[in-house]
Amino acid sequence: MHYICVPAYNERAAIGRVLDRTRAAMERRGYPYRVLVYDDGSTDGTADIAEGYAASMPVTVIRGGVNRGLRAGMEALLRKAVELSAGGDDVAVMLEGDDTQNPEQIFRMADRITEGFDVVVASRFRRGARVVGLPAARRALSLGGALVMKLLFPNKGVSDYTSGFRAYRTAILAAAFDRYGGRLIEGREFSCASELILRLGGMGAIVAEIPIVLRYDRKGGVSKMRVARNIFSTLAMLVRLRVALWTERPPHRR
Numbered sequence: 001m002h003y004i005c006v007p008a009y010n011e012r013a014a015i016g017r018v019l020d021r022t023r024a025a026m027e028r029r030g031y032p033y034r035v036l037v038y039d040d041g042s043t044d045g046t047a048d049i050a051e052g053y054a055a056s057m058p059v060t061v062i063r064g065g066v067n068r069g070l071r072a073g074m075e076a077l078l079r080k081a082v083e084l085s086a087g088g089d090d091v092a093v094m095l096e097g098d099d100t101q102n103p104e105q106i107f108r109m110a111d112r113i114t115e116g117f118d119v120v121v122a123s124r125f126r127r128g129a130r131v132v133g134l135p136a137a138r139r140a141l142s143l144g145g146a147l148v149m150k151l152l153f154p155n156k157g158v159s160d161y162t163s164g165f166r167a168y169r170t171a172i173l174a175a176a177f178d179r180y181g182g183r184l185i186e187g188r189e190f191s192c193a194s195e196l197i198l199r200l201g202g203m204g205a206i207v208a209e210i211p212i213v214l215r216y217d218r219k220g221g222v223s224k225m226r227v228a229r230n231i232f233s234t235l236a237m238l239v240r241l242r243v244a245l246w247t248e249r250p251p252h253r254r
């Protein structure tokens, strides 16, 4: 089973396209799937639009109430996927609601999970990756962030620590929630994505990557990323995690 987890905040312009593409891709391959959309406080009717799709595809909309940022959305979605998986060996995919990512890439990621990997990242820094329409400043920021993280947390499977487009084995997420509970993802702003992969790496998760096709030219709506705040929260997270992982012993290694 594939749980496609979509955090969506004011994505009126794009959420319909994301659901259309996901349904077309999954049904063309006959993949068992359910889309989970988490909306906490959109003011543009995003959740209503997503709910309108429930008649024609397996989609569950979780209304999170007052907006609490991407971190809360990511945690709620991954916990829901683990809960629905109920101990099964399923796949949870994080897919953005702004239509910049391609659901067709889910198959390659799911295949790598079937091959034995615990996490698969759609990376901007793998050979064959295509990033269309992303401003140069954002490219530089992502590359700089990746280099700093690679230095502090070398993991041979990871080149892109901040790409949120990933597939996770639900069993590794369940183990991580058991171990860390509400502390699994603590970072503010958008550092939550990198924090999660660093924590899972620290637990011995085996990570693979595929080259992403990122269509920033298709982006609906505005970016919710507050760049300066994100840089500070990421640096704070890196220090906190470096200290934490120095003091922790990995629970298991394959």
Ligand SMILES: Nc1nc2c(ncn2[C@@H]2O[C@H](COP(=O)(O)OP(=O)(O)OP(=O)(O)O)[C@@H](O)[C@H]2O)c(=O)[nH]1
Binding pocket: 006, 007, 008, 009, 010, 011, 038, 039, 040, 067, 068, 069, 070, 073, 095, 096, 097, 098, 100, 190, 219, 222, 223, 224, 225
């Ligand atoms: N539920 C929820 N979703 C959020 C929140 N903030 C961002 N998101 C969603 O998380 C995804 C990533 O946010 P984006 O604004 O696209 O951030 P980004 O991809 O890092 O930046 P861009 O490159 O500008 O797209 C999108 O689907 C957003 O709708 C939030 O507070 N609550």
Ligand SMILES: [Mg+2]
Binding pocket: 096, 098, 100
């Ligand atoms: Mg985005």
